[in-house]
Amino acid sequence: MLRPENFIYRPKDTVIHRLDPRSKFYYAFLMLVLAILTIDFNLLLLLLLFTLFPILLGKILKQVLKAIQSSLFFLALIFIINFIFSLNVILALALVIRFLILIISFLAFSLTTSIDDIALSFYKLRFPYDFVLALTLAYRFIPTLFKDAVNIVDAQRSRGLETQKGNLIKRVKNFMPVIIPLLVVAIRRALNVAEAMESRCFGASKRPTNYYELKIKFGDILLFVASTILFIIVLAEILGLVKIAIV
Amino acid sequence: MIEFKEVYFKYPFEDTYALKNINIRISKGECVFIMGSNGAGKTTLIKHINGILKPTKGEVWVNGKNTKNFTVAELSKIVGIVFQNPDHQIFASSVYEEVAFALRNFKFDEKYIENKVNETLKFFSLEKYKEASPLFLSGGEKKRVTIASVVCYEPEILVLDEPTVGLDLKQRKNLVNLINELKKMNKTIIVVTHDIDFAIELANRVIIMNEGEVLKEGSISDIIYDEETLRKANLIQPIIPQVVTKLKLSISSKKIITIEDFLTNLEIILKNVKT
Ligand SMILES: Nc1ncnc2c1ncn2[C@@H]1O[C@H](COP(=O)(O)OP(=O)(O)OP(=O)(O)O)[C@@H](O)[C@H]1O
Ligand SMILES: [Mg+2]
Numbered sequence: 001m002l003r004p005e006n007f008i009y010r011p012k013d014t015v016i017h018r019l020d021p022r023s024k025f026y027y028a029f030l031m032l033v034l035a036i037l038t039i040d041f042n043l044l045l046l047l048l049l050f051t052l053f054p055i056l057l058g059k060i061l062k063q064v065l066k067a068i069q070s071s072l073f074f075l076a077l078i079f080i081i082n083f084i085f086s087l088n089v090i091l092a093l094a095l096v097i098r099f100l101i102l103i104i105s106f107l108a109f110s111l112t113t114s115i116d117d118i119a120l121s122f123y124k125l126r127f128p129y130d131f132v133l134a135l136t137l138a139y140r141f142i143p144t145l146f147k148d149a150v151n152i153v154d155a156q157r158s159r160g161l162e163t164q165k166g167n168l169i170k171r172v173k174n175f176m177p178v179i180i181p182l183l184v185v186a187i188r189r190a191l192n193v194a195e196a197m198e199s200r201c202f203g204a205s206k207r208p209t210n211y212y213e214l215k216i217k218f219g220d221i222l223l224f225v226a227s228t229i230l231f232i233i234v235l236a237e238i239l240g241l242v243k244i245a246i247v
Numbered sequence: 248m249i250e251f252k253e254v255y256f257k258y259p260f261e262d263t264y265a266l267k268n269i270n271i272r273i274s275k276g277e278c279v280f281i282m283g284s285n286g287a288g289k290t291t292l293i294k295h296i297n298g299i300l301k302p303t304k305g306e307v308w309v310n311g312k313n314t315k316n317f318t319v320a321e322l323s324k325i326v327g328i329v330f331q332n333p334d335h336q337i338f339a340s341s342v343y344e345e346v347a348f349a350l351r352n353f354k355f356d357e358k359y360i361e362n363k364v365n366e367t368l369k370f371f372s373l374e375k376y377k378e379a380s381p382l383f384l385s386g387g388e389k390k391r392v393t394i395a396s397v398v399c400y401e402p403e404i405l406v407l408d409e410p411t412v413g414l415d416l417k418q419r420k421n422l423v424n425l426i427n428e429l430k431k432m433n434k435t436i437i438v439v440t441h442d443i444d445f446a447i448e449l450a451n452r453v454i455i456m457n458e459g460e461v462l463k464e465g466s467i468s469d470i471i472y473d474e475e476t477l478r479k480a481n482l483i484q485p486i487i488p489q490v491v492t493k494l495k496l497s498i499s500s501k502k503i504i505t506i507e508d509f510l511t512n513l514e515i516i517l518k519n520v521k522t
């Protein structure tokens with residue numbers, strides 16, 4: 001099962017956590033582009049190797065492994081389908097690795113960057129304040145919503161609701177006692193938040209000030225340069241200008 | 248009978264135990280109150296009684312059944328739990344349907360359900376909302392609907408998580424009456440609350456929890472005269488024990504719990520005040 005805990009930021013004090021969200025995003029984005037551009041097994045393996053640095057430095061290996069574990073099914077599916085259609089083990093494996101790179105580089109960003117930092121980056125990029133705030137709130141309520149869902153399922157099961165047995169129609173029907181309270185709770189909370197925000201003068205200013213500021217540090221420049229170099233090299237290889245061999 | 252044997256429990260992905268070495272025995276017909284500060288683990292504890300949560304270590308036994316080996320649906324027929332937040336269970340299109348929900352799940356026949364629901368609604372003064380949507384009731388009314396929706400299937404063990412929150416005086420008295428009725432019927436009742444006056448009215452025994460452990464277990468008079476435990480559990484000492492403690496009596500004061508106790512013993516109390 002996909003558990004949101006595996007995908008959610010937790011504060012930690014590491015080099016990676018302290019980096020500017022923009023440089024981390026730049027890194028994750030380049031990895032993503034490269035992984036999509038190439039289908040070469042060697043190159044993908046190299047990229048996979050590179051995705052490991054931020055994971056180890058950011059001390060999020062455990063969470064990443066759990067996330068990979070919960071996507072094992074997809075990985076297996078990718079492998080099987082591609083193998084059936086191409087009968088090529090290397091190609092099927094390459095596609096699995098590509099998917100892994102996508103997951104890992106996304107996690108390297110999302111697990112080490114607080115939503116406040118992400119929102120602040122958007123804000124600095126001149127996105128409207130409303131948009132930035134909506135983003136923050138949506139993200140913030142994922143764990144809350146998950147807790148609500150657990151409590152609702154618990155409450156209904158305690159009243160004898162059967163969620164595991166029965167045919168499809170019955171299961172969908174049995175889902176209503178969970179879905180309805182979940183929606184109601186979410187809507188109620190949204191309305192409460194809106195009221196609470198308005199009573200604290202939300203909307204009075206189009207571009208309110210920030211408590212935190214983003215600062216580009218040495219580490220950011222390093223990451224920026226390193227990922228750019230990696231990008232250029234891999235791009236060169238893809239275009240056939242240089243040759244890299246690992247396996 | 249309910250028995251917790253060296254129960255430890257850890258939520259997935261958490262580093263610390265939410266329950267640590269819990270050993271509790273609750274006999275049939277007892278009315279036990281569980282108290283303690285926010286986050287002490289009270290809700291986590293009661294979720295073990297009908298098997299929603301299974302111990303990480305240790306065992307929970309309910310009427311001779313190890314909860315590990317039974318489904319929530321099977322255990323819920325014996326153990327009815329009313330949870331803290333009514334919004335987490337209310338979903339039906341009418342109050343009638345909401346109260347009938349558990350009865351339907353447990354496959355009672357329609358005639359029985361109709362009688363039972365009507366009777367329960369009447370008891371909780373909810374008849375006038377029978378056809379109304381439960382979603383738009385007030386906080387206290389919703390609370391009553393949720394209590395009604397569990398009480399109506401007459402579980403042998405009833406567990407209430409914060410039942411008095413949002414109830415006015417009349418409804419609170421009603422709830423006290425209900426619990427007294429159930430006690431007479433020899434049902435086992437477990438109440439989680441921060442409301443010590445409610446405990447004084449009903450509890451046979453009080454369990455105080457703190458940081459996932461049982462801090463103290465005893466009669467209500469053991470608890471209300473134990474200032475240190477009360478402080479740890481973030482509970483206010485009721486006014487009578489406060490006064491009696493301040494008076495520094497030379498006799499044991501533990502029997503004096505309510506105003507009535509205080510007044511009937513006034514003469515003795517005044518004679519024994521240390522000066
Ligand atoms: N679903 C969950 N996942 C992880 N941790 C949880 C979960 N539910 C509760 N906890 C944690 O377990 C501890 C005990 O919580 P619990 O809800 O049992 O407390 P409580 O005594 O009922 O408090 P309250 O008086 O606020 O209702 C808390 O530290 C809480 O943060
Ligand atoms: Mg609780």
